[in-house]
Amino acid sequence: MKRLFPTFFATLALLVAAPIAHGQTAPAPVAYTGPRYPGGPDSLRALVFRSTRLATPAPTGRMLVQFELQDGRTPRDFKLIDPPKAPKALRKASETALAYLQARMPAWKPGTPDADDQKGSTRKVHLVLDFATPAAAQPYAYAEQLPTFPNLTALLQAQRNPYLERSLSNPKTLARLASAKGLTTFMQLQVKYPPAAMRAQEQGTVYLYFEVAESGAIEQRQILGTAGSVLDDEVLSTAARLPAATAPAVLQGRPARVFQVIPISYRLATGRP
Structure with a gap:
């Protein structure tokens, strides 16, 4: 059958805590411990933005790029992930941007190993190709x-x-x-x-x-x-x-x-x- x-x-991070009661101190800020782009978040955002300026005319919409960091350092296995009903123009522009990123993506600085990561595992990174939003308004990774x-x-x-x-x-x-x-x-x-x-x-x-x-x-x-x-x-x-x-x-x-x-x-x- x-x-x-x-x-x-x-x-799954299978964890839970009690709610914050009145008068209790809010949780302390949590530092980012993942892999880091050599020039920092600003440089990474600028690289991704430059890749989206190659298509003329630029399409509208977003496309997701996924790649792996072998041992938290070496970029590999770049691919595009299609959104629902992606227009052909968006797909074509994204392929051009992907080639640009793949050719220029340097090795990253590894972060602190996560408690849930297995030894020797690869880390997946997601970047977003946004063809319509101005550079200064785009979010950081x-x-x-x-x-x-x-x-x-x-x-x-x-x-x-x-x-x-x-x-x-x-x-x-x-x-x-x-x-x-x-x-x-x-x-x-x-x-x-x-x-x-x-x-x-x-x-x-x-x-x-x-x-x-x-x-x-x-x-x-x-x-x-x-x-x-x-x-x-x-x-x-x-x-x-x-x-x-x-x-x-x-x-x-x-x-x-x-x-x-x-x-x-x-x-x-x-x-x-």
Whole structure:
């Protein structure tokens, strides 16, 4: 007998903390510990922007670039991820931009290994080709300090997930959960596999894009990698419930707009009951 069920492959930070009570101190800022572009976030943003200026006339829209950092350093395996119904002009301009980035992308400086990373694993990096937004208005891929989301801990605690409760006493992982990394956990615990998607045999990875503004607001929610319209709608609907940051990202001592890409993977599997 055929059986359908979802499997989520992205790593879950299975952590939770109690909500902040009145009078308690908010979580301390969380420093960015991932891999770093040699010239810093400004130089990385400038490189990506230059790649989008090669097409004439420039199309509108965004396209997602994904590549891996072998051992946290060496860029490899560059590829484009198509958004829903990507126009041919956008695809063609993105291919030109991708070739430009691949030829000019230097080795990165490795960051501090994440507690969830396996030894020797590769790190996936996402960059966004935005052909319409001016350079100064485009968000950064990372900043010196991550946005903080202390309200996420209360939302996740309300789930009463037994796996989450195992990490209640770990202060380091609790601090990570109150950062932008906790948004991935929230999304993966909230999304469902809609029956309509199962009937339509929709599966694959949905790539959610959004920006955390200088005010902390979640803006520009968009699907930049599709696994089918029903699954895309489910992820986008769940993303509408993401809470705002109580403190934004910080770069060079100032609030900074940053983007985040969360991949949500779905798989249809068969098996005997």
